Amino acid sequence: MRVYVVIPKKYNRFLEEELALVRTIYRDIVGYEVVGGRNNKTYLSTRKIEKLRALEFNKLVVMDRLRPPQLINLVREIKRDVIDRVLLILEIFAIHAGSREALLQIELAKLKYTLPLVKEAIRYAKLGELHGFLGAGRYGYEKYYLMLKKKEVRLRRETENLRLVREIQRRARRELGLPHVVIVGYTCAGKTSLFNAITKLARPIGPEPFTTLTPKAFRVNYKDTNFILIDTVGFIRDIPPEIIEAFYATLEEVVESDLIINIVDISKPIHSIVEEINTSREILRKIGAHGKPAIYVLNKIDKIPVNTNLLEEINKHIGDNEEIIPVSCIRGVNIDLLLEKIYVKLNRR
Ligand code: GDP
Numbered sequence: 635m636r637v638y639v640v641i642p643k644k645y646n647r648f649l650e651e652e653l654a655l656v657r658t659i660y661r662d663i664v665g666y667e668v669v670g671g672r673n674n675k676t677y678l679s680t681r682k683i684e685k686l687r688a689l690e691f692n693k694l695v696v697m698d699r700l701r702p703p704q705l706i707n708l709v710r711e712i713k714r715d716v717i718d719r720v721l722l723i724l725e726i727f728a729i730h731a732g733s734r735e736a737l738l739q740i741e742l743a744k745l746k747y748t749l750p751l752v753k754e755a756i757r758y759a760k761l762g763e764l765h766g767f768l769g770a771g772r773y774g775y776e777k778y779y780l781m782l783k784k785k786e787v788r789l790r791r792e793t794e795n796l797r798l799v800r801e802i803q804r805r806a807r808r809e810l811g812l813p814h815v816v817i818v819g820y821t822c823a824g825k826t827s828l829f830n831a832i833t834k835l836a837r838p839i840g841p842e843p844f845t846t847l848t849p850k851a852f853r854v855n856y857k858d859t860n861f862i863l864i865d866t867v868g869f870i871r872d873i874p875p876e877i878i879e880a881f882y883a884t885l886e887e888v889v890e891s892d893l894i895i896n897i898v899d900i901s902k903p904i905h906s907i908v909e910e911i912n913t914s915r916e917i918l919r920k921i922g923a924h925g926k927p928a929i930y931v932l933n934k935i936d937k938i939p940v941n942t943n944l945l946e947e948i949n950k951h952i953g954d955n956e957e958i959i960p961v962s963c964i965r966g967v968n969i970d971l972l973l974e975k976i977y978v979k980l981n982r983r
C-alpha cells in the first residue's frame with residue numbers, strides 16, 4: 635500500500651511523530667506535505683487536489699479530523715481511498731489492544747465514527763461513484779450500513795458480558811504473582827528501543843514499521859526477581875474526543891501494572907518535555923493509574939547532555955513515589971542502572 639500523507643500546519647512541530655504514526659500501519663510513504671488552508675467542502679484546495687491526482691499512490695492519509703462530507707468529497711475528487719487521523723489512530727489502537735474487551739471498545743468507536751461516513755457515501759454510491767471506499771465494494775453501501783448497525787448491537791452486548799469475565803481474569807492474573815512493569819511515553823520517545831534494550835531481544839525498532847505490533851510482553855529475570863515488561867501503545871498527541879474511551883482501553887495494562895516507566899525524549903525543548911510529563915500524568919490520573927510507583931526515563935542522552943537545570947525542572951513536576959534516570963537506549967547507557975532501580979522499586983512494594 636503506497637500512501638501519501640497530508641499534515642496540517644498545527645502539527646508542524648511534531649512532523650516526525652505524525653509520520654511515525656502513519657508508519658505504524660503503512661510502511662510505504664511515497665511523500666508528504668504540510669498544508670495550511672482549509673476548504674470547507676474538500677479540506678484541500680482545488681490546486682492541491684489537482685496536484686495529488688497526478689501523483690502515484692493508493693491511499694491518502696490526512697492527519698487531521700475530516701468531516702464526513704469532506705472525506706467523501708476527497709475520495710470522489712482524488713479517486714483513491716482516503717483516511718483521516720481518527721481512522722488511522724483507531725487502526726493503531728486495534729493492533730495494540732491488549733484484551734478482547736479493549737478490542738471491542740475500539741471496534742465500537744470505529745463503528746460510531748464510520749456510520750456517518752457510510753451514510754454520506756450512500757448518497758453518492760447511487761450515482762455509481764465511490765466504488766470500494768471503506769471496503770464496502772462488495773456489498774453496496776446500504777447493505778453495508780445495515781450490517782454495521784447490526785454489528786454495533788452485537789458488539790455492545792458482547793462488551794457488557796466481557797466486563798464480568800474480565801474482573802475474574804484480572805484476579806486470576808494477580809494471583810499468578812509476577813509483577814507487571816509497563817513502558818509508556820509519547821510516540822518516538824523510545825519505548826520499543828527501551829523494551830529491546832532491557833530484554834536484549836533483537837526486534838526491529840522504528841522508523842521500521844510494525845515495531846510494536848507483535849506481542850510486546852516479555853518475562854525479564856533480574857537477580858532473584860522476575861517481572862513482565864510490557865511495551866504499550868503509549869500516549870498519542872491530540873486524541874480526538876470521540877475516541878478517548880478507546881484510547882483509555884488501550885492503556886488498561888497500565889492500570890493493572892505495578893510499576894510505570896515513563897520514557898521521555900530529552901532532546902526536545904524543555905517546555906515540550908514538561909508539557910508531555912504533565913499531560914501524561916493527567917492521562918494516568920484519568921485512567922486511575924495515578925500514585926503508582928513510576929520511573930521517568932530521560933532517553934537519548936547521546937544526543938544532548940543532561941543538564942542539572944532540566945533535572946531540577948522535571949523534579950518539580952513529578953511525585954514523591956517517582957524518580958528520574960537519564961539513559962541512552964541506543965548506546966545502552968544506564969540500562970543496567972535502570973534495571974537496578976526497577977528491582978529496588980518492585981521489591982519495596
Ligand atoms: P517508540 O515510538 O516510543 O516505540 O520509539 P522507538 O523505540 O521506535 O524509537 C523512536 C526513534 O528514536 C527511533 O528512530 C530510534 O532509533 C530513536 N531512538 C530511540 N532511543 C534512542 C537513543 O537513546 N538515542 C537516539 N539518538 N535515538 C534513539
Ligand code: MG
Nearest residue numbers: 825826845846
Ligand atoms: Mg514503539
